[in-house]
Amino acid sequence: MTASNERNITRKEFVKGAGSALGMAFAMGLAGCSSEGGSSSASSSSASSSDSAAAADSSASGASEYILVTEGKLTGVSDMAYPPLESIPDGSTTPEGFEIDMMDALAKKLGLEMTWLSPTKFDTIIPMIKQGGKADVGVSAFTITDERKEEIDFTESYLDSNQGLVTQKIATDKTQEALDKSGKKIAVQSGTTGEDWVKENLPNATCVPLDDAIQAMTGVQSGLYNACVIDLPVASYMCTKSYTDLTVAISIATGEQYGIVVSKKNTKLTKDLNAAIEEMKSDGSLDELEKKWFGTTI
Incomplete structure (x- = not known):
């Protein structure tokens, strides 16, 4: 990557x-x-x-x-x-x-x-x-x-996948440049390619590994973290269904496959x-x- x-x-x-x-x-x-099972009509x-x-x-x-x-x-x-x-x-x-x-x-x-x-x-x-x-x-x-x-x-x-960076809808810092700064906290699921991306692309921010994506999304919602990075289909789904005050601020084209x-x-x-x-x-x-x-x- x-x-x-x-x-x-x-x-x-x-x-x-x-x-x-x-x-x-x-x-x-x-x-x-099946009932057709390769038999002839006379079977x-x-x-x-x-x-x-x-x-x-x-x-x-x-x-x-x-x-x-x-x-x-x-x-x-x-x-x-x-x-x-x-x-x-x-x-x-x-x-x-x-x-x-x-x-x-x-x-x-x-x-x-x-x-x-x-x-x-x-x-x-x-x-x-x-x-x-x-x-x-x-x-x-x-x-x-x-x-x-x-x-x-x-x-x-x-299935193919990309990554998504999620912030609060009302957040002012939604760009990679704005988030790649000391003091910014980016939540990820531990052991994922999302964690790898944050460490590589937001080196000045603090990467916070968590047990699962729901913890990461909840932490962003509460303001504990500035953003989280998780798989794009999951980020999009949860922003629509459960975390409507959050948004996918950046779609990250990583070209991954499950x-x-x-x-x-x-x-x-x-x-x-x-x-x-x-x-x-x-x-x-x-x-x-x-x-x-x-x-x-x-």
């Missing part, structure tokens, strides 16, 4: 998959057989049942080659404080969001049931996946970076998740999730 003074507001775009052949191959190998009901059973056996066989915490389940871990990507609404114990719906769909394609651990601090998730034994995948808007890839594997990207975190030992799981992601890109289901959680394709 290099120092950037870009002020233009950039639109996030979903990664458009071109590997339709890979997606089709995955669907043939792992997906359950008997017993032949159809046999095809369905064979498809189920194939799916179970593939899943059995994964290294899983719990057999038959794909166990995920997230900080669950990054709406609309993932969060647990007040009064509920059930997570929701774009990444939650995406992982449900991906797990189903692998013949597995998606399950989640309790919310975990963002900067502890990669070490947890690397160590193994507690979770199979980390899903918390992880930007794919070479540094992180030294510790774990990433799937192919499923990937699912997987252990380097779980190579088949990574491979099959990649195929399932490509299938969701090709059939438009990722676009549908984007419309559901962002209101439109971006």
Whole structure:
């Protein structure tokens, strides 16, 4: 990441998959057989049942080659404080969001049931996946970076992202120049690329690492911090839904991509998740999730 003074507001775009052949191959190998199931019009009901059973056996066989915490389940871990990507609404114990719906769909394609651990601090998730034994995948808007890839594997990207700098609407200091001064406090989520950007591009300000983005936004709202830097889709969503007295003062074009975190030992799981992601890109289901959680394709 290099120092950037870009002020233009950039639109996030979903990664458009071109590997339709890979997606089709995955669907043939792992997906359950439909009523059309490749049978001819003259196929008997017993032949159809046999095809369905064979498809189920194939799916179970593939899943059995994964290294899983719990057999038959794909166990995920997230900080669950990054709406609309993932969060647990007040009064509920059930997570929701774009990444939650995406992982449900991906797990189903692998013949597995998606399950989640309790919310975990963002900067502890990669070490947890690397160590193994507690979770199979980390899903918390992880930007794919070479540094992180030294510790774990990433799937192919499923979403593009940039960073957003958030201030109070009534703030007078909203530019990078005005905020890059001694005495200015910029909140970030610890261990994120937003933290990296602040340290590189606002070196004279004080970077304040926090547990999650909600703490950062709340701190800016209360006046404890002058600004915060978090992923642009999350910043835009929260400024619209929950923190209407805050605004995205600067859209920072960092060109990041999100990937699912997987252990380097779980190579088949990574491979099959990649195929399932490509299938969701090709059939438009990722676009549908984007419309559901962002209101439109971006």
